[in-house]
Amino acid sequence: MEYRIEKDTMGEVKVPANVYWGAQTQRSIDNFKIAQDINKMPKEIIAAFAYLKKAAAITNNELGVLSDEKKAAIANACDEILAEKLNDQFPLVVWQTGSGTQSNMNVNEVVAYKAHVNGGGSLLDEKKSIHPNDDVNKSQSSNDTFPTAMHIAAYKMLVETTIPGITKLRDTLAAKSKEFMHVVKIGRTHFMDATPLTVGQEFSGYVSQLNHGLKAINNTLSHLSELALGGTAVGTGINTPKNYDVTVAKHIAALTGLPFVTAENKFEALAAHDAIVEAHGALKTVAVSLMKIANDIRMLSSGPRSGIGEIFIPDNEPGSSIMPGKVNPTQCEALTMIAAQVMGNDVTIGIGGSLGHFELNVFKPVMIYNFLHSARLIGEGCVSFNDKCAIGLQPIEENIKKHVDNSLMLVTALNTKIGYYKAAEIAQTAHKNGSTLKATAIALGYLTAEEFDTWVIPCEKVGQIKA
Numbered sequence: 001m002e003y004r005i006e007k008d009t010m011g012e013v014k015v016p017a018n019v020y021w022g023a024q025t026q027r028s029i030d031n032f033k034i035a036q037d038i039n040k041m042p043k044e045i046i047a048a049f050a051y052l053k054k055a056a057a058i059t060n061n062e063l064g065v066l067s068d069e070k071k072a073a074i075a076n077a078c079d080e081i082l083a084e085k086l087n088d089q090f091p092l093v094v095w096q097t098g099s100g101t102q103s104n105m106n107v108n109e110v111v112a113y114k115a116h117v118n119g120g121g122s123l124l125d126e127k128k129s130i131h132p133n134d135d136v137n138k139s140q141s142s143n144d145t146f147p148t149a150m151h152i153a154a155y156k157m158l159v160e161t162t163i164p165g166i167t168k169l170r171d172t173l174a175a176k177s178k179e180f181m182h183v184v185k186i187g188r189t190h191f192m193d194a195t196p197l198t199v200g201q202e203f204s205g206y207v208s209q210l211n212h213g214l215k216a217i218n219n220t221l222s223h224l225s226e227l228a229l230g231g232t233a234v235g236t237g238i239n240t241p242k243n244y245d246v247t248v249a250k251h252i253a254a255l256t257g258l259p260f261v262t263a264e265n266k267f268e269a270l271a272a273h274d275a276i277v278e279a280h281g282a283l284k285t286v287a288v289s290l291m292k293i294a295n296d297i298r299m300l301s302s303g304p305r306s307g308i309g310e311i312f313i314p315d316n317e318p319g320s321s322i323m324p325g326k327v328n329p330t331q332c333e334a335l336t337m338i339a340a341q342v343m344g345n346d347v348t349i350g351i352g353g354s355l356g357h358f359e360l361n362v363f364k365p366v367m368i369y370n371f372l373h374s375a376r377l378i379g380e381g382c383v384s385f386n387d388k389c390a391i392g393l394q395p396i397e398e399n400i401k402k403h404v405d406n407s408l409m410l411v412t413a414l415n416t417k418i419g420y421y422k423a424a425e426i427a428q429t430a431h432k433n434g435s436t437l438k439a440t441a442i443a444l445g446y447l448t449a450e451e452f453d454t455w456v457i458p459c460e461k462v463g464q465i466k467a
Helices: 023-031 043-062 068-082 101-118 132-136 142-179 199-224 244-256 266-271 274-300 330-353 364-388 397-406 408-418 420-433 437-443 449-455
Strands: 003-008 011-016 184-189 192-198
Touching: 003 023, 011 023, 023 101, 043 068, 043 101, 043 132, 043 142, 043 244, 043 364, 068 101, 068 132, 101 132, 101 142, 142 199, 142 244, 142 266, 142 274, 142 364, 184 397, 192 199, 192 408, 199 274, 274 330, 274 364, 330 364, 408 420, 408 437, 408 449, 420 437, 437 449
Parallel strands: none
Antiparallel strands: 003 011, 184 192
């Protein structure tokens, strides 16, 4: 491999001759050989930086501290990043400096050197027409750019992937709830038979869970919309022109089409990442909901002949390498794994967010890495579960009726007629003798056949059904 020599404040560094990054990027590559094949800085962060750097160049130009030529050169290079023409120029891993400084410099160097080449220069030129620090990073610090990129990437992922995915699944489950509202089934508490409800009522709980989850996520967007940019090193805004923070936030909003604003308090925005913790807390809540929903459907579909077998789920793929014809609830299993991963990610984010010492939190890369992982998993997982499972869910009414007819907990309907203890005696005796509730109640002399048929009607014991 051919190399060129780049310089930074620590001296000379050998850099591959054909890459657009420079000395600081290369130092990070050399110093952090940690899971370089699987844990690179997320592409969403790189795109967020491109929006940020372009907006900064436009703002610096408007405020009179950057020339028209340099603004245009920086903006054009940023557009190339956003068009994914330079994806191979961002090799840094998550496991680096906790401020994300090297990733900020990686973007600075790539933008500067690509702009230089676009202007007719060569990577071998010792002096470049655009400087990574003085031009691309003008009016910025890694300490305010990385948290800004975190918020841009997180907000975009939530509104473009996560929320639409959850909404799609919610809407399907809502339609299923309405469709199955009058299918009476046995309830279950403690995994044991309980009084009846309808399949639609059961599904309505899932819909409500996701509605609350969506509300929780949307409630976090306001905090995520606040940008640290303009706070520079410690929140004071040193080396920024007047009105820089407000103006650059306005331009980021225009470029992304999202309602970003400058953070009212830059000290909070730099040193604490409560917005990320808060938003991921909402994602964790959704993960908990998805775990319950997926497990319920997995268990309701179990069998299909020798289990509960109340819900039909679509066949996705063969389920066994040895048992012919076996089909497993694979979409349910995938969704529960996603839920477990998100809960694990939340632990890291909570710990990282709690360690914002003085004017800087140094867990930025791992926090946003886990956040984006969770947000994407939930969004795409909900779509997969919806398209390959939820849409095809159907009640198996023959099995449902069998379970209802066989349930001992229908005896609850007799509480108000003969009292709790006599009703319990009927249920316990029927279970011990393997007899029906009706036959047992009559044998014990507590009521007549006519009274039983009048009082024990499953479809009348499901409460108020919403149309």
